[in-house]
Amino acid sequence: MPTRKIAVLGSTGSIGTQTLDVIARDPESYEVVALAAGSNTELLLKQAHQFRPGVVSVGSEEAADKLRGLLPAGTKLLVGEEGLAESAAGSGADYVVCALVGALGLRSTLAAIDAGAAIGLANKETLVTAGHIVTKRAAVKGVRLLPIDSEHSAIFQCLNGEDDKAIKRLLITASGGSFRDRSREELVGVTVEDALKHPNWSMGAKITIDSATMVNKGLEVIEARWLFGLPYDRIDVVLHPESIVHSMVEFTDTSVIAQLGNPDMRVPIQYALTYPQRRPSPASPLDLVKAGTLRFREMDFARYPCLRMAYEAGRAGGTATTAFNAANEAAVARFLRGEISFLAIEEIIERVLDKHGAAAVALPDLETILETDAWARREASVLK
Numbered sequence: 001m002p003t004r005k006i007a008v009l010g011s012t013g014s015i016g017t018q019t020l021d022v023i024a025r026d027p028e029s030y031e032v033v034a035l036a037a038g039s040n041t042e043l044l045l046k047q048a049h050q051f052r053p054g055v056v057s058v059g060s061e062e063a064a065d066k067l068r069g070l071l072p073a074g075t076k077l078l079v080g081e082e083g084l085a086e087s088a089a090g091s092g093a094d095y096v097v098c099a100l101v102g103a104l105g106l107r108s109t110l111a112a113i114d115a116g117a118a119i120g121l122a123n124k125e126t127l128v129t130a131g132h133i134v135t136k137r138a139a140v141k142g143v144r145l146l147p148i149d150s151e152h153s154a155i156f157q158c159l160n161g162e163d164d165k166a167i168k169r170l171l172i173t174a175s176g177g178s179f180r181d182r183s184r185e186e187l188v189g190v191t192v193e194d195a196l197k198h199p200n201w202s203m204g205a206k207i208t209i210d211s212a213t214m215v216n217k218g219l220e221v222i223e224a225r226w227l228f229g230l231p232y233d234r235i236d237v238v239l240h241p242e243s244i245v246h247s248m249v250e251f252t253d254t255s256v257i258a259q260l261g262n263p264d265m266r267v268p269i270q271y272a273l274t275y276p277q278r279r280p281s282p283a284s285p286l287d288l289v290k291a292g293t294l295r296f297r298e299m300d301f302a303r304y305p306c307l308r309m310a311y312e313a314g315r316a317g318g319t320a321t322t323a324f325n326a327a328n329e330a331a332v333a334r335f336l337r338g339e340i341s342f343l344a345i346e347e348i349i350e351r352v353l354d355k356h357g358a359a360a361v362a363l364p365d366l367e368t369i370l371e372t373d374a375w376a377r378r379e380a381s382v383l384k
């Protein structure tokens with residue numbers, strides 16, 4: 001594999017740091033040309049000195065002030081949305097790891113695609129917000145969207161070399177999240193601290209809350225629809241408490257192909273970086289005998305209404321998934337700030353979707369999508 005010129009957007013986050021861990025283990029294969037982060041300037045400074053990117057971008061002037069004069073000589077320091085776009089499309093990157101959190105990642109993902117860079121996509125909200133625009137733009141540019149999200153990496157691996165016509169359905173696995181052993185009645189009054197205790201994965205705060213509400217799986221169903229081009233009635237979710245089967249594909253001959261492994265994001269990250277090659281990984285090998293039992297249960301949509309809403313928004317099309325994602329982002333931010341209860345997240349999403357109504361336009365343009373995103377955030381930010 002020729003040396004890849006890598007931009008890592010969201011380099012100080014859970015995915016970003018694990019991406020840099022993978023890169024640091026194989027320095028001959030990668031040159032880091034851009035790092036972008038929000039406010040963790042202490043970690044970003046360490047990363048800049050370790051990887052010497054030509055471009056470093058931060059979320060605000062305040063954060064930039066903390067870096068000025070401390071970066072390696074010659075490093076270009078950028079700020080905000082422009083900095084993200086420049087990191088993605090003006091840094092000489094031929095591969096962009098999209099590991100920002102939220103729909104914030106949309107514009108830089110589009111900029112990277114327009115620049116012809118390969119995309120390692122972790123930032124699922126981008127596809128949920130504007131899947132038809134992102135996928136069409138990538139197809140026109142001949143850019144491959146390589147999935148980093150563990151379930152979509154698993155599906156991508158299961159589909160490798162298969163005939164699309166032989167696919168019967170996708171089976172996305174779900175751990176059930178932090179409160180999987182609680183009834184709905186027992187969700188009243190749960191704390192942020194408890195919601196952040198994912199049973200199997202160590203992840204950023206937002207996705208961990210999304211896993212607890214099952215919004216994450218809803219986002220992943222919509223993400224799968226856009227990545228693999230299948231209708232929603234052929235994308236199913238199954239509860240799998242062990243998070244060892246990362247997802248499966250059922251084929252027309254009744255075969256079910258699965259990808260398994262210990263829950264370690266460095267495996268899907270590395271696969272997205274080195275595809276179609278597979279490289280040794282520092283992840284601990286899976287011992288199925290030690291794992292013993294792998295359980296699968298039917299998804300309970302009454303227990304997890306956010307998943308139902310995601311399917312409804314996906315089927316409605318248009319800007320409904322944009323509104324779903326934006327309302328969730330705003331509601332989760334309020335929950336994490338201690339402003340609303342855990343159950344208020346799903347209530348707010350439901351009310352925003354009710355207000356959004358039927359999608360007016362089947363395939364909205366980017367301006368309409370961005371307007372809907374802003375509208376849904378405003379609505380979700382004031383609902384009690």
Ligand SMILES: NC(=O)C1=CN([C@@H]2O[C@H](COP(=O)(O)OP(=O)(O)OC[C@H]3O[C@@H](n4cnc5c(N)ncnc54)[C@H](OP(=O)(O)O)[C@@H]3O)[C@@H](O)[C@H]2O)C=CC1
Nearest residue numbers: 010012013014015037038039040059100122123124203204
């Ligand atoms: N973590 C995981 O295991 C998985 C994550 N994903 C997806 O990957 C994406 C990233 O998730 P995760 O790594 O957990 O998220 P984190 O919250 O851990 O990291 C988010 C990154 O985005 C940066 N960021 C936030 N706001 C801004 C901003 N305004 N400008 C520039 N950078 C910003 C953060 O910078 P800073 O911290 O410096 O503010 C950080 O580097 C999400 O879409 C998530 O759903 C998918 C599968 C698994």
Ligand SMILES: CC(=O)[C@@H](O)[C@H](O)COP(=O)(O)O
Nearest residue numbers: 149150174175176177211216
């Ligand atoms: C690691 C990863 O891909 C996350 O999306 C994780 O899968 C969350 O899992 P659950 O949403 O199944 O709890």
Ligand SMILES: [Mn+2]
Nearest residue numbers: 149150151220
């Ligand atoms: Mn996932």
